């Protein structure tokens with residue numbers, strides 16, 4: 267199961283594990299091709315150029331392997347797509363639920379995923 | 382400062398801006414679209430478009446993707462997710478600064494900045510966004526399976542989405558500020574006929590309260606001022622749109638609702654500056670009317686450049 271974006275796609279739980287372990291700073295948007303998610307994917311695509319020290323990826327919310335995000339303790343109580351995860355050195359640095367503006371994303375990147 | 386002077390700079394890449402981009406670039410005018418959010422505007426918030434002539438039912442995302450491709454194929458440049466920090470719209474050459482760093486110059490400017498969903502602006506709304514407060518039934522409905530929820534609003538979107546949400550929720554309470562709905566009759570009838578839907582009229586939400594997620598809301602009954610509480614698991618907000626004209630309202634004339642005033646050729650009161658789409662004063666806000674406005678604005682800009 268794969269989303270129609272230009273981001274790197276994380277398909278399996280193993281992909282996800284490897285990606286966050288191998289990269290110091292990671293942002294993953296876990297969603298569907300829906301109205302609340304598309305603006306976030308697009309903002310991430312635009313931000314990729316400006317934040318070279320951060321790796322960006324998506325994961326399809328409905329894929330069984332996305333349980334690594336859906337069931338993460340940091341996502342307890344989340345009731346809005348997308349679930350957005352920020353990882354630093356393989357650990358969750360921040361998580362959010364529902365649509366985000368580029369400004370809101372930048373604020374987290376600048377504070378939680380510094381060089 | 383970028384040295385190139387574009388023939389047309391379009392602010393906004395919703396249907397109005399993209400249509401203007403298609404027409405202007407196809408007329409061989411050098412054209413740049415600068416967009417503050419995601420390309421597509423409200424169209425990306427639209428799950429299904431069934432009333433765009435010549436296109437069978439499709440998703441808003443699909444329609445936007447095609448419009449964007451068309452514009453780019455004619456040579457239109459698109460820069461999205463930029464923040465406009467300064468304008469200069471007077472004179473023969475206008476300039477627009479983005480992110481305080483890059484300045485673009487154009488001989489004409491089309492303002493196609495559209496609209497943004499109106500927020501409740503009450504305590505708890507931001508805090509519980511994604512934790513019980515939602516603005517999209519199709520996106521988040523399945524997080525509320527078997528739960529009791531509130532829909533705020535009384536227009537077509539509120540009533541149609543309330544009916545959609547009854548597929549998930551055990552009970553939907555519509556809270557509306559007036560004693561009547563501002564929706565088409567069919568939407569009102571459908572909502573009223575649904576046994577899972579209840580109504581609280583002439584009332585407004587005052588606060589959203591909870592610990593980790595939403596637990597209850599505070600409601601004021603407007604005619605009496607009486608306040609009450611209602612237990613709920615979630616709130617879906619559909620209370621209309623506000624024009625995105627905060628940044629331009631001091632440089633072109635707007636009405637009391639902040640909508641840009643244009644003549645039938647989409648000209649604003651500033652020479653060389655045009656308006657199009659949901660951000661202008663008009664009655665019907667649809668994709669078809671937005672692309673029509675964008676078309677007229679681009680053709681008018683082209684005529685202005687020939688003068």
Ligand SMILES: Cc1cc2nc3c(=O)[nH]c(=O)nc-3n(C[C@H](O)[C@H](O)[C@H](O)COP(=O)(O)OP(=O)(O)OC[C@H]3O[C@@H](n4cnc5c(N)ncnc54)[C@H](O)[C@@H]3O)c2cc1C
Pocket residue numbers: 392393394395396397398415416417418419420421422423424426427428429430431432465493494495496497625628657658659660666667668669671
């Ligand atoms: C949920 C929903 C369902 C709908 N369903 C339908 C439907 O079925 N059929 C139909 O015909 N219509 C529908 N509509 C209405 C339709 O989407 C709008 O009328 C149309 O998108 C308006 O187009 P626009 O280009 O004027 O504005 P928008 O679509 O609002 O686009 C404006 C763009 O400008 C950007 N912007 C804002 N401020 C600035 C700035 N200062 N500088 C640069 N860019 C800026 C925004 O980020 C946005 O990308 C629906 C709307 C919604 C919200």
